Amino acid sequence: YTEAWNADKTSVHVMPDTPTILLAKANAANISHKHYQKAWDDAKAKSYDIRADAIPIKHAKASRDIASEYKYKETHEKQKGHYIGCRTAKEDPKLSWAARAMLLQNDRLYRKAYHDSKAHIHIPVDAMSVQAAKECQTLVSDVDYRHYLHQWTCLPDQNDVIHARKAYDLQSDVRMRRDM
Structure with missing residues (x-):
């Protein structure tokens, strides 16, 4: 009784034509390296030689290069006569x-x-006497002393503009007297 049970336990009772079994067999055939290698050898035997160093490929590349160089030289010789100038x-x-x-x-x-530029005399900028002379010249100079704010042009009856002009003049005079 136990021997029959042990023998029956190890054997699997699955129908061989179920879809999952058929799919597993197809997947095993696709994954198998032996089948892949056999299919590759069959394809190589039926098809052409695609190595990069095959003699027909080298010959085709060399003939293409020769034809290209020949055409280039031929067009160059034709164009030589059409060039203008030196x-x-x-x-x-x-x-x-x-x-x-x-x-x-x-x-x-x-x-x-x-x-x-050979006759120009170059004095160092930071010389003390030069700096003092520049400062004295700016103090003595009256060029930039008064700042007139506007050149006034107005009609005689515009009292607000005339008043503003007088105010600005007075303000400028006050600044000048304050600096004295």
């Missing part, structure tokens, strides 16, 4: 003359600037 700037007389004129002009400007 091949280089040194061969063109106008360009070479302009280059020489530019060099002479630069040299002339350099010498002129040198002669203009």
